[in-house]
Amino acid sequence: MTEAAAAPNCLAGVRVLDLSQFEAGPTCTEVLAQLGAEVVKVENPKGGEPGRILGTGPKPGADAYYFMIYNANKKSVTVNLKSPRGVALVKDMAKKADVFIENMAPGTIEKLGLGWDELHALNPRLIYAQVxxxxxxxxxxxxxxxxxxxxxxxxxxAITGEAGRRPVRPGPTLGDTGTGMLMAISVVSALYQRHTTGQGRRLQVAMQDAQLNYTRGAFTNYARTTGAARRR
Structure with missing residues (x-):
């Protein structure tokens, strides 16, 4: 294997605490893992991440292929986030982490006592990422x-499908995986910035906003004609 083809390990030594699930967040952390980061996935003790049973796997009782695709190269621990001891364990792990990422429902992580203010106070160098x-x-x-x-x-x-017919969802999961890729870029940028500032920061990528990166080419029609982008 040539040096160019070998695993890059650009993020060797970076520790990521991953509280995300399904696809958008796990896409981000899988990219970080592929670049050499140590990713520790925190899962529910009762069955683990829901993605583990989303569809079929290689054999009965095995994790779903869906889960495998988005969670390769990661470690996993189970923690009961509904218990004070579980929250304390996550806080202890966050003290030693470089990156913390979550994609829970709005307001949930703060109700658990694991919001930006709490974790930044414990670890000022922490990159705190939210999808x-x-x-x-x-x-x-x-x-x-x-x-x-x-x-x-x-x-x-709105811009996918045949003119005059209903909108069509594009095949790629740009809403999920596309958002995760943008979050990965944001995290790597924040890690680089930390070398200068010595401080972590809070990042948030919204799935709706992230789609502008993938539809911006369609806006050229509006710039030329002030007409709406055409479905094609």
Missing amino acids: KGFGEGSPYEHNLAFDMIAQACGGNM
Whole structure:
């Protein structure tokens, strides 16, 4: 294997505490793991992450292929976040982590006592990353979102399909995986910035907002003609 083809390990020594589930957050942390970071996934003691049973696996009782695709190269621990001891364990792990990421429903992580203010006080160098459906200040900021909702609200579906017919969801999961990729870029950038500032920071990527990165080419039609982007 050539040096270029070998695992890059650019993030060797970086420890990531992953409280995300399903696809958007796990996509981010899998990218970080592929780049050499140590990713520790925190899961529910009762069955683990829901993605483990989302579809079939290689054999009965095995994790679903869906889970495997988005969680390779990670370690896992189970912690009961509804107990004070469980929250204390996560706080202890956060003290030793470089990155913390979650994609729970809006307000949930704060109710658990694991919000930005609490963890930043424990570890000022921590990069605190959040994936949400809609951005802060949005009229929908308290709403949940999955891939199809993000693609619909972000404009992907409006420009996909045949003219004069209903919008169509694009094949790739741009709402989930596309958001996760942008979060991974944000995390790596924040880690680089930390070398200068010595401080961590809070990051948030909204699934709806992230879709603008994938639909921006369609806006050229509006710039030229002031007409709406065409479905094609």
